[in-house]
Amino acid sequence: MSGYLFGLMALGAIAIYFFATSRASSVYAGAQVKVHSRPIYHGLNAAIWTGIPAFVFLILWLLGQNSIINQLVMASVPGVETLDTAGRSILLSEIRQVASGNLFKEPTPQVLAAVEHMRSLESIASVAIVAVVASFMVIGAFFGLKMISPRYRARHSVERSVSYFMMFSSLVAILTTFGIVASLVYEALQFFAKVPVTEFLFGLRWEPQIAMRADQVAGQGAFGVIPVLFGTFVISGLAMLVATPTGILSAIYLTEYSGPRFRAVVKPLLEILAGIPTVVYGFFAVLTVAPLVRSLGINLGLEAAPNSALAAGAVMGVMIIPFISSLSDDAFAAVPRAMREGSYALGATKGETIRKVLLPAALPGIVGGVLLALSRAIGETMIVVMAAGLIAKMTLNPFDSVTTVTVQIVTLLIGDSEFDNPKTLAAFALGLVLFIITLGLNLIALQTVRKYREKY
Known part of the structure; x- marks a missing residue:
């Protein structure tokens, strides 16, 4: 009706x-x-x-x-x-x-x-x-x-109505944000009422499997978040090692070396990577990259898990290449042509111009893009759920399996869950930590761009 x-x-x-x-x-x-x-x-x-x-x-x-x-x-x-x-x-x-x-x-x-x-x-x-x-x-x-x-004055009435609509849309966006934050904070406080904050922030064991009913047999549970954060930063770091040089170098080539026809073809193809669903990347990581990484580890004489941090990090790095490439390309394009021509007039080569003029001038935009891509990598879910492990470990071995914040959130909320026990409420505490981390990275990126940006 x-x-x-x-x-x-x-x-x-x-x-x-x-x-x-x-x-x-x-x-x-x-x-x-x-x-x-x-x-x-x-x-x-x-x-x-x-x-x-x-x-x-x-x-x-x-x-x-x-x-x-x-x-x-x-x-x-x-x-x-x-x-x-x-x-x-x-x-x-x-x-x-x-x-x-x-x-x-x-x-x-x-x-x-x-x-x-x-x-x-x-x-x-x-x-x-x-x-x-x-x-x-x-x-x-x-x-x-x-x-x-x-x-x-019909035009004034229509414009006033449009203004009210835009104000209402902004208000809805703001209230939605406040609602998300309030729900996370409320449920996280319920969790901290059952688990001490010090144990959550400084504990070195993450084993949330506790008995949810009287007839179940399970452990007492440990909710130290450090191993989960460690695995998150390991996978995100591997992703940035793949995406940062690839994205910046591809932006430099497309801006300074490629011809108009090549750029018109390659840049849209590069942007397609950002439009591929993350579940497709997850399948690619599980079915193709993870077996290759395990074979590489075995050939090197190392113990390699079926699900490894390197497999998830590499595929995630491929996924966020367009973020860094696009933002770096915009930063390079914003540098005035006169600065390049002045460098050439002083006898500098193209490589010297890129290193000593283009990169320093575009550095704030590049740093902001890298930090935004890092926040995107930290919050990624599907790739790490399908390609990373479930056991929280503090290891720097890229061939070993680790877990991340998003993997644990999905794991804790799967199945019939009641929101009155620490195991389920721990997902909201993890979500709050993830929200604070990504918000901090975004603020740092925006502040970096605002502080060091030069207006030519």
């Missing part, structure tokens, strides 16, 4: 737009005064009045409809006041399952009566929302058409 209503609002707004535009043109034809706005702005203003109030009301209605119906249905069930919160939740879930046609057992008469009551309320709500939305559209269209006059 809601989909049809959204379509009705869109069609109504489009129809009113064309009608109001035509009416404004006819009004302007016989006007004896100077007009303020073009007919198109009157059409847009009428469309906004027709669609936006109805749209806002429909969104608010849909957000509150289920909760109101649930309260009315539960209030009609006899004896519901004797149930606790969990019992009410189970009863409401059973009523909704029966109402949707999913019968797992024979429902009781009370449940059937509640189902009939729910269906009647939903029918009433459907009729009411159609009537109210149509009323909003008619009233809005009436006001939009009534405002059409030669001196009405």
Whole structure:
């Protein structure tokens, strides 16, 4: 039903737009005064009045409809006041399952009566929302058409509406960020109420396997985050060793050496690497790179695990090459041509110009790009989940398996999880640590670019 209503609002707004535009043109034809706005702005203003109030009301209605119906249905069930919160939740879930046609057992008469009551309320709500939305559209269209006059500032009204929409979009983005941070902080505090902060930050063992039920047999659990962070930085460091020189050198070649036709072909191909899904990189790492790395380690006389830090780091490095290459290319392109020509005029070769003029001038942009790519590598999930290990180790051997923060978050939240034990809540603590690290790297990158950037 809601989909049809959204379509009705869109069609109504489009129809009113064309009608109001035509009416404004006819009004302007016989006007004896100077007009303020073009007919198109009157059409847009009428469309906004027709669609936006109805749209806002429909969104608010849909957000509150289920909760109101649930309260009315539960209030009609006899004896519901004797149930606790969990019992009410189970009863409401059973009523909704029966109402949707999913019968797992024979429902009781009370449940059937509640189902009939729910269906009647939903029918009433459907009729009411159609009537109210149509009323909003008619009233809005009436006001939009009534405002059409030669001196009405329709353009200002439309621009003001667009400004309000952009402010609302910015507010949504800000509130979403605050919501993410607040949820992480809240759940992390629940974890730290069960596990000391000092043990989490300075512990050297990460073994979160604890008993979640009384009939389970498991260890006591250890939640030292240092081995997990160590593995994260090892894989990220290997990725940066692959991506940083490759990305910077490819940007130098594309900017200073390649011809226009070669650049027009190679640069889009390089950017394609950024558009490949990370799960594809994960398959590539597991099926191709990991066996090659293990064979290399065995041939060198080293013990090599099936899942190694080198395999995950190498593939991750290939994935983030476009980030460094693109940002470095933009930094090189921002250096004025006069600086290059001045260097050539003083007798410097192309290589000397690149080393002594181009790289120092573009260094802030390059550093910012490398730090942003590092934050992207630290937060990568699919490649390390598929190609890295699950056991937290503090080792610098690239042929050994290590684990990362993202691997542990995925592992801890897989399956039926209850958010009342340290094992599950540890994922939120890890997420908070990961958020702080990536946020710090992004701030350092932005500050570096802002501090050392020169305006030519």
